[in-house]
Amino acid sequence: MTALPETPAPANPDETLRLDRFLPYRLAVLANTVSKGIARLYADRFGITIPEWRILAILGAFGAATASEIQGRSAMDKVQVSRAIARLTEAGMIQRTVDAADRRRQTIAMTAEGDQVYREIVPLARAREAALLEGFTQEEREMLDRLLDRLQARAAAGETP
Numbered sequence: 001m002t003a004l005p006e007t008p009a010p011a012n013p014d015e016t017l018r019l020d021r022f023l024p025y026r027l028a029v030l031a032n033t034v035s036k037g038i039a040r041l042y043a044d045r046f047g048i049t050i051p052e053w054r055i056l057a058i059l060g061a062f063g064a065a066t067a068s069e070i071q072g073r074s075a076m077d078k079v080q081v082s083r084a085i086a087r088l089t090e091a092g093m094i095q096r097t098v099d100a101a102d103r104r105r106q107t108i109a110m111t112a113e114g115d116q117v118y119r120e121i122v123p124l125a126r127a128r129e130a131a132l133l134e135g136f137t138q139e140e141r142e143m144l145d146r147l148l149d150r151l152q153a154r155a156a157a158g159e160t161p
Helices: 023-046 050-062 067-074 078-090 112-133 138-157
Strands: 094-098 106-110
Touching: 023 050, 023 112, 050 067, 050 078, 050 094, 050 106, 050 112, 067 078, 067 106, 078 094, 106 112
Parallel strands: none
Antiparallel strands: 094 106
16 A cells, blocks of 8 residues: 655645635535435425425425526526426426427426425424524524625625635
């Protein structure tokens, strides 16, 4: 077995990345932890995955949409959206309708079954959200909301070096 080459220590300690304090890493870990916590509430009971729930949540909040619109609202990649749409269609929770004016375009909408699942999950998700925010004052919640909006806007605008 060959030994791995030693990684030289940075000459300047400021060059060391403290991953546990690095904002993009922390946000990713937090998002995954929160999503997995909520997923435990619905995965076994309804047999759906995180991407599938996100699609139902988008359709429940905004109504029928195209796959591209879902992708834009969810920040999921095209493959994730496509696979989740296929599974939800097979499970009878959503249906696709071909646009009469543009046969390449399909609109995706929840079926009655999908709407029922959505309505059962929403209170579970909201209760989880309330538990996460428990102990925060109303002012802190509003500040967190504003800060997240600002971070999202900056990230979307590509305001990074």
